[in-house]
Amino acid sequence: MERLKRHVCFGGVQEVHRHRSAVLGCAMEFALYLPPQAARGPVPLVTYLSGLTCTWENATTKAGAQRYAAEHGLALLFPDTSPRGLDLPGEHERYDFGSGAGFYVDATAEPWSANYRMFSYVTEELPALVGGAFPLDMARQGIMGHSMGGHGALVSAFRHPDRYRSVSAFSPIVAPSQVPWGRNAFTGYLGPDEAAWAAYDATALAASTAWRKPVLVDQGTGDEFLAGQLRPELLEAACATAGIPLTVRRQDGYDHSYYFIASFMGDHLAHHAAALRG
Amino acid sequence: MERLKRHVCFGGVQEVHRHRSAVLGCAMEFALYLPPQAARGPVPLVTYLSGLTCTWENATTKAGAQRYAAEHGLALLFPDTSPRGLDLPGEHERYDFGSGAGFYVDATAEPWSANYRMFSYVTEELPALVGGAFPLDMARQGIMGHSMGGHGALVSAFRHPDRYRSVSAFSPIVAPSQVPWGRNAFTGYLGPDEAAWAAYDATALAASTAWRKPVLVDQGTGDEFLAGQLRPELLEAACATAGIPLTVRRQDGYDHSYYFIASFMGDHLAHHAAALRG
Numbered sequence: 001m002e003r004l005k006r007h008v009c010f011g012g013v014q015e016v017h018r019h020r021s022a023v024l025g026c027a028m029e030f031a032l033y034l035p036p037q038a039a040r041g042p043v044p045l046v047t048y049l050s051g052l053t054c055t056w057e058n059a060t061t062k063a064g065a066q067r068y069a070a071e072h073g074l075a076l077l078f079p080d081t082s083p084r085g086l087d088l089p090g091e092h093e094r095y096d097f098g099s100g101a102g103f104y105v106d107a108t109a110e111p112w113s114a115n116y117r118m119f120s121y122v123t124e125e126l127p128a129l130v131g132g133a134f135p136l137d138m139a140r141q142g143i144m145g146h147s148m149g150g151h152g153a154l155v156s157a158f159r160h161p162d163r164y165r166s167v168s169a170f171s172p173i174v175a176p177s178q179v180p181w182g183r184n185a186f187t188g189y190l191g192p193d194e195a196a197w198a199a200y201d202a203t204a205l206a207a208s209t210a211w212r213k214p215v216l217v218d219q220g221t222g223d224e225f226l227a228g229q230l231r232p233e234l235l236e237a238a239c240a241t242a243g244i245p246l247t248v249r250r251q252d253g254y255d256h257s258y259y260f261i262a263s264f265m266g267d268h269l270a271h272h273a274a275a276l277r278g
Numbered sequence: 279m280e281r282l283k284r285h286v287c288f289g290g291v292q293e294v295h296r297h298r299s300a301v302l303g304c305a306m307e308f309a310l311y312l313p314p315q316a317a318r319g320p321v322p323l324v325t326y327l328s329g330l331t332c333t334w335e336n337a338t339t340k341a342g343a344q345r346y347a348a349e350h351g352l353a354l355l356f357p358d359t360s361p362r363g364l365d366l367p368g369e370h371e372r373y374d375f376g377s378g379a380g381f382y383v384d385a386t387a388e389p390w391s392a393n394y395r396m397f398s399y400v401t402e403e404l405p406a407l408v409g410g411a412f413p414l415d416m417a418r419q420g421i422m423g424h425s426m427g428g429h430g431a432l433v434s435a436f437r438h439p440d441r442y443r444s445v446s447a448f449s450p451i452v453a454p455s456q457v458p459w460g461r462n463a464f465t466g467y468l469g470p471d472e473a474a475w476a477a478y479d480a481t482a483l484a485a486s487t488a489w490r491k492p493v494l495v496d497q498g499t500g501d502e503f504l505a506g507q508l509r510p511e512l513l514e515a516a517c518a519t520a521g522i523p524l525t526v527r528r529q530d531g532y533d534h535s536y537y538f539i540a541s542f543m544g545d546h547l548a549h550h551a552a553a554l555r556g
Binding site: 064258260266 | 285286287288292339340344345498500529530531532535536537538540541544
């Protein structure tokens with residue numbers, strides 16, 4: 001692991017590292033924010049999963065999260081959104097598939113299955129790496145994300161209710177099996193058999209998950225992708241049936257941008273802190 | 279004036295506009311944040327002047343300023359850093375001269391004098407434009423900036439103590455006549471006669487300005503440009519002699535980046551709010 005950047009920020013440090021990922025078979029970069037409290041001992045970790053086309057950089061520079069992380073004593077982990085540097089056939093042709101669009105699944109279809117294993121990367125390999133190298137209390141982990149990353153966060157929590165103590169999402173893709181972005185990606189990464197898709201679909205997982213902690217979702221009503229790709233009402237119905245305490249806050253006029261995320265980041269990190277620092 | 283973008287943000291709106299600048303002789307873009315209070319009547323305006331290589335976008339997306347502006351009821355104006363779209367000879371060859379590096383002066387040397395009039399643009403033309411189009415109380419204006427923009431903010435306040443009620447700067451170039459960035463830029467824009475440079479040098483202006491309101495400067499001690507280009511001690515000495523109440527806070531380990539700016543933006547906008555909302 002090689003440190004590429006280090007900036008003092010809100011009394012803590014914002015770092016960027018590069019490492020060789022065995023799971024993905026390539027070199028990866030990630031950003032990690034350590035709050036001032038980390039100088040005195042291990043702190044809880046919240047992983048933030050970004051959306052389509054992003055790297056670690058978008059949320060790290062635009063979400064305004066470090067201020068709240070410093071207030072609450074939370075570390076923040078910002079992974080990339082796909083394997084990098086591979087140049088697989090067709091990997092860079094679409095903004096919503098391939099590079100920048102790993103969808104946080106472990107691909108089973110060729111040629112993606114050898115490298116596109118982002119679910120294992122963000123839930124296992126990368127947490128193990130940072131947990132062994134930084135003052136992090138890995139028994140206290142939360143996960144959050146935006147859009148494709150909101151999907152990833154919800155799926156991670158629902159599949160690993162013992163690993164994560166808190167979850168939240170901004171404008172998540174809640175039912176990828178039922179919307180164009182998800183159907184295209186899952187067909188490519190998981191193959192045409194839709195039965196295999198349910199393992200990466202938060203709305204489908206609601207019926208079987210043991211997750212019963214509060215789930216916080218913020219959704220802008222001015223989001224151009226709301227009706228076609230996001231459809232939070234599908235998750236609301238599934239969680240109501242399953243008895244999962246989901247709160248979807250519809251925020252008047254907000255769009256899909258980081259201006260929206262920044263506006264409610266404070267509420268989200270307070271939500272995580274309540275579960276992780278309690 | 280044409281609106282290019284509009285995002286709801288912290289209950290207000292973050293907009294980006296394009297207009298034809300008569301002063302600069304070209305089309306320009308700027309960003310404007312209107313806090314929620316602007317829906318009920320005119321609010322004070324703080325202009326943020328960016329540093330080398332920036333456009334309106336850097337501070338608008340990375341400084342985390344909108345949260346505090348919304349809390350205090352302040353509008354924020356983010357101008358660009360030079361004329362655009364001209365392609366003058368040599369205009370795009372250096373990061374520290376020409377496009378992206380207008381240094382907030384009204385150039386007098388050829389070929390720059392026809393267009394590079396950023397001082398008049400940011401202190402007169404652009405405020406007049408936005409003051410006529412948005413709910414802004416133009417009798418209550420503050421100005422701030424970073425690096426080259428910190429220089430611009432200090433000079434604007436010292437030259438127009440009746441126009442601005444508050445000023446602050448992050449890692450400003452306080453004495454451009456005495457450092458390489460400034461000497462190169464002033465030679466190009468103002469010609470080799472150094473006597474003409476004093477009108478755009480905050481340290482030189484300290485002796486003659488009528489400004490006596492508090493001046494807040496934050497400077498990271500880990501800033502790579504501190505000793506060579508910024509040299510806040512020169513402004514401290516000049517302000518002490520002149521009786522200008524300057525506070526330079528040396529922030530341990532912080533660098534020249536937006537991670538530094540974001541960390542202390544709250545203090546700066548509180549400083550402006552105390553003068554503008556009082």
